[in-house]
Amino acid sequence: MNNTRPIIEKCAERAGSRYELWIDFIRSAGLEHMAEVGVYRGNFASSILENCSSLKKYYMIDPWRHLDDWNKPANEDDALFESFFAETKARTDFAGEKRVILRGKTVEVIDDLPDEQLDFAYIDGDHTLKGIAIDLICIYPKVRPGGFIGGDDFSKTIWQHHSKYEPTLVFPFAVYFAEAVGAPIYGLPYNQFLIEKTIARSFEFVDLTGDYSNLSLRGQLDANKALKLKMAEMLPRATKYARKMKKWFSK
Ligand SMILES: C[S@@+](CC[C@H](N)C(=O)[O-])C[C@H]1O[C@@H](n2cnc3c(N)ncnc32)[C@H](O)[C@@H]1O
Numbered sequence: 001m002n003n004t005r006p007i008i009e010k011c012a013e014r015a016g017s018r019y020e021l022w023i024d025f026i027r028s029a030g031l032e033h034m035a036e037v038g039v040y041r042g043n044f045a046s047s048i049l050e051n052c053s054s055l056k057k058y059y060m061i062d063p064w065r066h067l068d069d070w071n072k073p074a075n076e077d078d079a080l081f082e083s084f085f086a087e088t089k090a091r092t093d094f095a096g097e098k099r100v101i102l103r104g105k106t107v108e109v110i111d112d113l114p115d116e117q118l119d120f121a122y123i124d125g126d127h128t129l130k131g132i133a134i135d136l137i138c139i140y141p142k143v144r145p146g147g148f149i150g151g152d153d154f155s156k157t158i159w160q161h162h163s164k165y166e167p168t169l170v171f172p173f174a175v176y177f178a179e180a181v182g183a184p185i186y187g188l189p190y191n192q193f194l195i196e197k198t199i200a201r202s203f204e205f206v207d208l209t210g211d212y213s214n215l216s217l218r219g220q221l222d223a224n225k226a227l228k229l230k231m232a233e234m235l236p237r238a239t240k241y242a243r244k245m246k247k248w249f250s251k
Contacts, residue, residue, distance in 0.1 A: 004029075004196050005206065008186050012208045018190040019047050022122065022150065025194075026052040031119040035059035035142070037106055037135050038125030040074065042088030049095040059100045059118075060088070061109055062125070070126055071166040110138040118143045123151035127160075129169035136177045145199050154193040156211045158220050159229055172215045179203045187212040 007028050015021035026034070032054055039045055039062040049058055064085040066078050076084070085103070092099050102109035106125060121139045125131060136149065143149060151170060153160065158167035174193050178185035182201030186194045187209050207213070219225065 004184070005186075008188070008194055009208060012186075012188050015189060018152065018192050019044065021188065021190060021192060023048060023051045025150075026120065027054065029119070029148070030054045031148075032056045033059075033118050034120040034122065035061060035113065035118055035139070036122045036124065037061045037139065038123070039064075039088055040124075041084045042091040044122075044124070045088065045099075046091040046095075049092060049098065056098060057100060058092075058095065058098050059102055059113060060092075061102045061104070061106055062088075063105050063108070064088075064103055067105070067126075070128070070131070072127065073161055073165060106135050106138050110142070113142045115141050116144045118147055120148045120150065123149060123170075124153070127153040127155075127168045127170050128166040129173060132170045132173050133177075136174065140181060140197070143197050145197055147197050149195040149197070151193050152191060154187060154191045154212075158217070162233060163226075163229055171212060172217070175205050175212075175215060178205070 011021055011024040036045055039060045045060060064081045067075055102112050121143055123135045125135055153168055154171045155168050156171060158169055160168040175185055178195050182203050183195050183197055184202055184204045187207040189209055
């Protein structure tokens with residue numbers, strides 16, 4: 001698509017949520033084959049399938065099991081994941097003929113996806129550095145030239161969750177990845193990103209939000225910042241009060 005930028009700009013401008021953003025984009029681009037990495041309870045999948053009639057095939061990739069090497073808050077126990085799996089199937093049964101369930105971690109099932117078949121892959125699985133690196137590298141050859149990779153949790157801070165969890169590295173890693181493969185990447189509202197798999201090398205980071213100016217990690221890993229973060233986690237009320245006072249005195 002040689003007019004991606006105006007399309008995604010319009011979608012970003014009119015979207016009231018990440019759901020609306022992707023529904024609008026899939027419809028505008030007339031996408032037919034997509035995959036979602038990290039499906040959880042199937043809420044996103046059912047909404048996309050319900051609202052995007054152009055879709056002919058929807059691959060769902062998720063292990064729906066507890067993972068010992070995934071230190072993130074959504075890592076539930078096996079029993080709960082089993083119920084989420086049943087929930088996902090029930091929610092998307094109406095689109096049963098379009099749905100392909102690949103139950104396993106990305107690396108366990110990626111070979112079941114044909115090469116260069118996907119118009120769109122939505123990455124919303126393991127957002128750690130290990131997870132996003134594996135997902136982008138595995139999914140890229142599965143996307144057709146001219147196709148897209150979108151994703152969630154493009155958080156401008158790596159400390160998206162409590163510091164007892166592994167940091168979130170979707171941003172800036174996805175930008176580094178896009179530069180490596182020579183693809184344009186868009187920073188979008190609601191912590192979303194979009195990579196276009198262009199035929200010619202044309203890397204550019206287009207930040208449509210103004211939130212992603214700093215691509216380096218040094219500031220976020222600074223010892224003073226880490227100390228402040230720890231204090232805020234240990235003494236949340238005192239930190240809130242101190243911030244209020246600081247704001248008040250700086251007026
Ligand atoms: C945040 S939830 C996904 C939410 C879903 N996309 C939505 O919008 O409703 C993250 C999911 O990623 C899955 N996940 C974690 N590690 C994964 C991996 N290595 N490969 C595939 N999926 C993974 C988890 O099982 C979990 O269901």
